[in-house]
Amino acid sequence: MTASLEERIKAHAYALGFDLVGIARLGPAETSPAFERWIDAGYAGEMAYLARGAEKRRDTRLPFDGVQSAVVVALDYGGKAPGGPVARYARGDDYHELIADRLNALHRLIEDAVGRAVRGKPYVDTGPILERDLARQAGLGWFGKNTNLINPKLGSYFFLGELLLDLKLAPDAPFATDHCGSCRACLDACPTQAFVEPRVLDATKCISYLTIELKGEIPPAFHAAIAEGEHLYGCDVCGEVCPWNLKFSREVQEPAFEARAVIGEKDARTLAAEILSISVEDFRAAFKGSPMKRAKLNGLRRNAAIVLGAAGAGDPSHRTP
Numbered sequence: 001m002t003a004s005l006e007e008r009i010k011a012h013a014y015a016l017g018f019d020l021v022g023i024a025r026l027g028p029a030e031t032s033p034a035f036e037r038w039i040d041a042g043y044a045g046e047m048a049y050l051a052r053g054a055e056k057r058r059d060t061r062l063p064f065d066g067v068q069s070a071v072v073v074a075l076d077y078g079g080k081a082p083g084g085p086v087a088r089y090a091r092g093d094d095y096h097e098l099i100a101d102r103l104n105a106l107h108r109l110i111e112d113a114v115g116r117a118v119r120g121k122p123y124v125d126t127g128p129i130l131e132r133d134l135a136r137q138a139g140l141g142w143f144g145k146n147t148n149l150i151n152p153k154l155g156s157y158f159f160l161g162e163l164l165l166d167l168k169l170a171p172d173a174p175f176a177t178d179h180c181g182s183c184r185a186c187l188d189a190c191p192t193q194a195f196v197e198p199r200v201l202d203a204t205k206c207i208s209y210l211t212i213e214l215k216g217e218i219p220p221a222f223h224a225a226i227a228e229g230e231h232l233y234g235c236d237v238c239g240e241v242c243p244w245n246l247k248f249s250r251e252v253q254e255p256a257f258e259a260r261a262v263i264g265e266k267d268a269r270t271l272a273a274e275i276l277s278i279s280v281e282d283f284r285a286a287f288k289g290s291p292m293k294r295a296k297l298n299g300l301r302r303n304a305a306i307v308l309g310a311a312g313a314g315d316p317s318h319r320t321p
Contacts, residue, residue, distance in 0.1 A: 005113060006170050012109045013073055016102045017254065019158060020074035020151060022138030025171040026060040026067060026164070031133045038200070045204040047213055053128025060129060063121055066166040071106065072131075072138035075099055077257045079157035079239065079249030085268035085307065087208065087234025088157060090291040092257035099124045099161040106163055119166040124159070131160045139172040142179060145198040146186035146238035152179060155245035179244070186238035191225040207235035211303045212295050218306060226306045230268030232275070233292050233303060262286040272304035 003011070006023055013021040035057070044050045056062045060070065075098075077089050089095070103122035111118050123129045132149045135141060140160075141151040148156040180198075187195045194205035203209040207226060210218050211233055218226065229237070239245050252258055263271065275297075278286070283297045292300065 004170070005167075008113050009071055009106070009110055009169070012113075013071065013106055016105055017075065018073040018102065019076045019154060019253075020140050022072050022135070022140050022172040023169050024070045024072055024134050024137035024174075025169075026070055028059050029057060029130045029133050030137075031130055032058045035130060043196070043200070043202045043204065045209060045213065046215060047203065047209075057128040057130060060134065060164070063127070063129075063164055064119060064166075066119060067121075067164045069165050069167055069169040069171070070134050070138070071103075071110075071163040071165065071169075072135050072140060073099070073103070073106075073161050073163075074135070074140055074151070074154070074158040075102075075161070076154060076158045076250060076253060078252030078254075079155060079245050080251045081259070082265075083236055083240055084263075084265070085230050085232035085271050086259075086263050086292065087236050089159070089257075090234055091259035091263050092252075092254075093260070093289050094291045094293075095159045095257070096124045096126060098254075098256055099159060100126075103161055103163045107165075110165065110167070114167070121164045122161065123164065124161040129162060131162060134162055135160050137171070137174045139175050142175050142177065143199055144186065144242065144244075145180050145184065146190075146195070146242065147199055147201050148239065148242075150179070150242070150244050151248075152244065153248060154250075155248040156239055156242060157245060157249050183243060185241040185243065189237050189241045191229050191231075191235070191237055192222055207231045207237075211235070212299070215299070218302065223306050226303070227309070230307055231303075232268055232272055232307050233295060233300065260286075260290065268307050272307040275300045275304040276308070 010021045039051050061067055079088060081088060100122045107120045132143060135149050141149045144150040150156045187198060192205045192207060194202050196202050210222055211231055280297060287293050
């Protein structure tokens, strides 16, 4: 029997290295009202960019005329490696360009399959699209109590990406069940108690936000949790305790996500000391193409000072001239 277009699209996506793939029909975003309430409550902190593009966020048919469907993919970045000073997702190369390139390749394969030009646009955490919403609609998983999308065969250590198309594709069934049950391991393990309630995160208390997105000084109330947990960049605690990750997380499969030499298996104090002493030129060379550049050298030095001893964290001497 001849495979359907949807089956061929999924086969191409898997051949390109994606670990999960599903199809969603576009339209009003189910979780947009909750997201806007979250913004209004101030839980986004300094991430003002999250409020932009509200109309497109509310309705995924708006990015371009005629768009009808989304091919939603996931790419695992590995969760088996021991915890460390850098969150697992950021130890290798930046995922944005890698996934976008593969989505563009998938776009070309789809055009070959249908025999004509197809309008399409990839998104990889780069636009006003509620990606978890689309991923759940495409059947890839449910929203865990720690707000991460969890897949019952993969856990949650994966990136999401979407290819929006002006094709009418048969959608997959949305993931309709919640498999967290009465478990609250992630909520109880959070070092800063950043969860207001299950599935509601106050980002202004989250170590990932504090060490990556926050541009100024980290409030002293959080220094102890960062120093004791040795969190130089990001935090994996709520994922590390999740039973689904404990059972299903995998070793790194994608070479680009292997820890780069500058990070390796260094302990937090060693890496923090190196960050404080590294020159701007050496930083640019060692961290070229790394997600860690998002915090900039100033931010990493701020974090390093806290890891090495909160007393020096407010001292401007750790800043880049």
